[in-house]
Amino acid sequence: MTGTDRRRWALRSLALGALLAAGGAVQAQSLRCNDAGVREGDSKVWLLRTCGQPAIADSYCARVLLPPQPAVQYPGYPGVQYPAQQVPQVACVMTDEWLYERGDGYLPAVIRIREGKIISIRFGEQGRSEPR
Incomplete structure (x- = not known):
């Protein structure tokens, strides 16, 4: 193995280690209730069944940015496209926030739900809402 091969192998090993470390830091939160758990991506129905009423x-109504519209092609003018305005559009998506008080020794949990799915779980001070 030459010096160049060793350096490449070392760089690949470092890159793989960095990817694994970064992946561990982005893990989704989960909440344990009544010997079962809920996590981001689970349904609102599963949350109610597992943890009960909040x-x-x-x-x-949470504001979300919509992606830009695709170019418009007009009939009668083949091959001619007019780009849509690249102005950011804001839409409203109904969002629920549920607070679960879990008793002494446990941080309260705030669950954010959109379109019937859990999108985030936060505990304690992290559970404070972000500005709308």
Whole structure:
């Protein structure tokens, strides 16, 4: 094995290690209730079945940015496309936030739900809502 091969092998090993470390830091949160768990991506129905009704529930319209529209092609002018305006569009998506008080020794959990799916789980101080 030459010096160049060793350097390549070392760089690949470092890159793989960095990817594995980064992947571990991005793991989704989960919440354990009644000997079962819920996690991001689970349904609202599963959350209700597993953890029951929340102590407090709130619903609001969250602003989300929509992707730009594709180019428009007009009939009668083949091959001529007019780009759509690249102005960011804002839409409203109904979002629920549920607070679960889990008792002494446990941090409260705030679950954010959109379109019937859990999109985030936060605990304690992290559970405070972000500005809408």
